Amino acid sequence: MKLTGFELRWITMPLVAPFRTSFGTTTSREVLLVRAVTEDAEGWGECVAMADPFYSAEYAEGAAAVLRDHLVPALAAAKPTHTPAVAGALAPVKGHRMAKAALETAVLDAELRAEGRSFARELGAVRDRVPCGVSVGIMESVPALLDAVDGYLAEGYVRIKLKIEPGWDVEPVRAVRERFGDELLLQADANAAYALSDARHLAALDPFDLLLIEQPLAEEDVLGHADLARLIRTPVCLDESITSAASAAAAIRLGACRIVNVKPGRVGGYLEARRIHDVCAAHGVPVWCGGMLETGLGRAANVALAALPGFTLPGDTSASGRYYAADITEPFVLDGGHLPVPTGPGLGVAPDPDRLADCTDRVEWIAV
Ligand code: OSB
Ligand code: MG
16 A cells, blocks of 8 residues: 545535524534545545534544644655554554544555455454434424424334433423324433533433433543433443543443444444444444534445444434435435445545535645
8 A cells, every 4th residue: 555645625505494402403514525645546535524623623624734744754754664554653643533534544444445354254343234223303292203203203203312411301302202102212412511410300311211321421521421321221332421431441440331333433433433433342242333414435344343243223324315325336225124235445425426425625745
């Protein structure tokens, strides 16, 4: 593998409907793509950092800056001959895991395409299709929420995740449980909107048999999650707090989570995501693949990851149509509640040149 350079590409992807969480409303995804060019192939990495630093400290323009000024130069100096050497070359730069993940994924995609191997095979996938859940945003009213959930269930999604926040929690959860019955796989995601002092209120969710409650407390508050886990019956799952295999191991040891949401961007890439899978499997902790409203590029890699054996819960790996009227790759289409795991070299999908040109705002080339 010999690196020639990297392209940073800013695209704008309008969502089919606004997506509201406890940290804000997204109507259009501004995505930074990284294209790695080597002597024999090219590869893509989608940076999951959002436009604003409201879900996590990282944001798209910050990621672009650290890629241009630090990460790409570090890689250019290290001249890695294979992808596992990339993380070590980037390690002197602290944090910026989403930017690192995008870069490593682009290099991995290029390497795998050159060698004719798929992400699924490289990561250790054991399934050729994965069951899919859908993350449902905070709505104007409970009837609007019930309509949205009804529509997703009609499409075949096998699990519903409700975004919650103070003022939108027990009532919508109760309404969805009552309307769709006890068999529905249902979970909630607070995106850090609560405090430990809300424990008694969160215990009011206990009767609804949620699969899990995702990240009720602040990102840094792993100990608080361990305390909360003793005060509520709903299993605690961590998203924002899990930034590496080491932090996953620590959270498990502390009793802060019984389930882990794995997002490759949040943890620095697919190789670290696989290590989290391994750590969790060793502890009997189920994992599932989270999402960051990815385009087809990020989705292809996520679906490959979700096909690993420890991913025993449905992921936020929804079909392209749940997010975008027109994806930049061939769309991922739900089939019986599942998405197919791509089998072609690398990500197994590529951006459609016309679609990509249509949604591109800016392109920057960094020679290596
Ligand atoms: O917390 O899981 C989250 C989207 C953006 C940022 C954070 C989160 C989410 C989602 C949607 O819940 C997941 C998806 O469908 O991609
Ligand atoms: Mg989450």
